[in-house]
Amino acid sequence: MNEMTNKRYILLLLFLIFHQILWAQEEQSLMLERQDFKSISAKNTVTITSYQKGEKHFVYVGGFGNIDVFGLAKSGQLTPISNHELYKQKGPARGMVADRIDGTDFLFVANKYGNVIESHKILDNGALERVAIVEDTEETHIGVAITLQVVHMKKASYLFIGGLEETPGLSCFKIESDGKLTHIQSLKDNDEIHTDGIIGMYTHKIDGKTYLYTGGFQDNGVSSFRVYENGHFKNISNIDDNDTDRYLTGTYPVTGVQLGENNYVIVGHRHHKYYKRKGFIKKTDFVYHGDGVSVFKVDKKGALIPHFTLKDTEETKLKGQTRIEVVSSNSEEAIIAVGTRDDExxxxCRLNKVGELSPINYLGTGYSIYYGLRAHKIEGEHILIAGSFRFDLGKVVTYKVLPQTERNNKQIQHIVSIKYKSDATEEQIDLAVKTFENLKNKIPEISRLEWGVNDSTEGLSKGFTHCFTLTFKDASAREIYLFHKAHLDLVDKIGPIIEDVFVMDYWVKNNNYEFEK
Structure with a gap:
């Protein structure tokens, strides 16, 4: 190798190393950025799922009374398509899963207080056509049904159903080609297995065998089951809560991922301490030992082995986990999103190949996530769809998972310009201004609020007369403001006298203003 070739080789090597460093840094830093939000017809948002049918992408939002259907674009924008009444207008649609069975696309819905499982055919435009209903019986355990999991075997597909409260247990139904369900097996909860309040389920296939994992909300643990070709299942192992290497009091979301040759099950919980309703928690002798996400490794026989715990700290948001979604994964790592009800x-987080979970970043949503969080991918874009159980909100929200933008020492300026209707009275406008001013007293995340009446003489104001400038220290503060009850009440209150509104946000260095204490 001559001197010139050697120099080129060294430069190429340095470039590759530098490129890898930059790529690794980008992978280490991610953030969530809101893309869209839409109103729903249901009374609240409880469950969200999504589905790709051909080239089209759809979002299904279930709440009390209704299921709302939206089209989802690569940009994260939502387009309303239809809404559908639940059986007896009950609900909420707590468990929802969409899948393709024998060439037909279906959405299966656990109608919690309707005590039925609904089968809906997904039409070409994403709308639903209900084709079957299975009601609870003494033989099954689908009363107060909450969680659904489709399990595909070689010759058939099965729907596993988990419930809560009065008749806990696990049931399996064969999914027929027309969407109807045929009962295969039900297992009543007992003192050994964790099927009392199945709020999360996940399946792994290992060496040609299928294993199902269930979380028991009321009995504080996780159970493993072997699923056979005919849909029958058998319990193989159980993991209880303790106060050393796992957090399973109020076991809630359950998911999993395969990284290389390693199979993991990831489990979250909403600790019983967060429940105020008397008589709801069956075992009241629990001890609060903190919040955390537990990672279990799966052995060759499908059993779970406690492996790693990510404990909640002042830098993380893990209080009251209600949903865990795998955003992306490869052979080396997985990115997961944890939705929380109590931290809102x-x-x-990042799960590496050896099963260690580490926090990346969080976004305060401004609303509690109950069960409504779903990861979806469109042409390389990773999108999270979220919603809240708040009855005063009634929204579905989309976020993109993006590389972190450098925003250190920056804050958000939120500019709201208002044009009032010509028949709005001076008293109405004064009241609107005072209500807007008072947001600073009701929403502490607003660092600064100032306003003024237009004084421009250029003739380019287009009829906008009042401008409000709100300062937020970060994106989380802005989200909390956007979905705060006081802000929603303001919109409802002054909406009737508003002809138009113009909103812009931009980032500035935070030394432009001192935060008001």
Missing amino acids: SIQL
Whole structure:
């Protein structure tokens, strides 16, 4: 190798190393950025799922009374398509899963207080056509049904159903080609297995065998089951809560991932301490030992082995986990999103190949996530769809998972310009201004609020007369403001006298203003 070739080789090597460093840094830093939000017809948002049918992408939002259907674009924009009444207008649609069975696309719905499982055919435009209903019986355990999991075997597909409260247990139904369900087996909850309040389920296939994992909300643990070709299942192992290497009091979301040759099950919980309703928690002798996400490794026989725990700290948002979604994964790592009810946030985490979970970043949502969080991918874009059980909100929200933008020492300026209707009275406008001003007293995340009446003489104001400028220290503060009850009440209150509104946000260095205490 001559001197010139050697120099080129060294430069190429340095470039590759530098490129890898930059790529690794980008992978280490992710953030959530809101793309869209839409109103729903249901009374609240409980469950969200999504589905790709051909080239089209759809979002299904289930709440009390209704299921709302939206089209989803690569940009994260939502387009309303239809809404559908649940059986007896009950609900909420707590468990929902969409899948393709024998060439037909179906959405299966656990109608919690309707005590039925609904089968809906997904039409070409994403709308639904109900084709079957299975009601609860003494033989099954689908009363107060909450969680659904489709399991595909070689010759048939099965729907596993988990419930809560009065008749806990696990049931399996064969999914027929027309969407109807045929009962195969039901297992009543007992003192050994964790099927009392199945709020999360996940399946792994290992060496040609299928294993199902269930979380028991009321009995504080996780159970493993072997699923056979004919749909029958058998319990093989059980993991209880403790106060050393796992957090399973109020076991809630259950998911999993395969990284290389390693199979993991990831489990979250909403600790019983967060429940105020008397008589709801059956075992009241629990001890609060913190919040955390538990990672279990799966052995060759499908059993779970406690492996790693990510404990909640002041830098993370893990209180009251209700949903865990795998955003992306490859052979080396997975990115997961943890939705929380009590921290009102979405926490992004990284699971590496050896099963260690680490926090990346979080976004305060401004609303509690109950069960409504779904990861979806469109042409390389990773999108999270979220919603809240708040009855005063009634929204579905989309976020993109993006590389972190450098925003250190920056804050958000949120500019709201208002044009009032010509028949709005001076008293109405004064009241609107005072209500807007008072947001600073009701929403502490607003660092600064100032306003003024237009004084421009250029003739380019287009009829906008009042401008409000709100300052937020970060994106989470802005989200909390956007979905705060006081802000929603303001919109409802002054909406009738508003002809138009113009909103812009931009980032500035935070030394432009001192935060008001």
